[in-house]
Amino acid sequence: MPTCILSGHYQFFREVLLAIEKGGVFVLLHDERNPTFVSEEHSTERGLFPFLRSLVPADLRSRIHAVTIQNVVRAIKASGRHGDWIGEFEKKYGLR
Numbered sequence: 001m002p003t004c005i006l007s008g009h010y011q012f013f014r015e016v017l018l019a020i021e022k023g024g025v026f027v028l029l030h031d032e033r034n035p036t037f038v039s040e041e042h043s044t045e046r047g048l049f050p051f052l053r054s055l056v057p058a059d060l061r062s063r064i065h066a067v068t069i070q071n072v073v074r075a076i077k078a079s080g081r082h083g084d085w086i087g088e089f090e091k092k093y094g095l096r
Contacts, residue, residue: 027066
């Protein structure tokens with residue numbers, strides 16, 4: 001693997017290694033409107049996240065995930081909790 005890929009994305013690999021070392025998982029929280037990290041075209045996942053995850057050993061990939069902020073907001077709203085602030089959060093970040 002070329003060194004420039006690793007060094008150019010040092011922070012990603014650093015965070016993944018920390019999560020794995022601590023027995024946890026790495027979760028990228030991203031905005032689904034921004035195709036930089038994850039983009040689905042013709043049922044194919046593309047973007048920086050799938051590419052970087054593919055560079056991680058296969059047996060560790062199940063511990064690396066991506067979640068959109070939109071999914072988090074939907075889950076919060078569906079829970080019926082946090083009605084005191086979730087509307088303002090949506091407004092502030094243009095999620096309505």
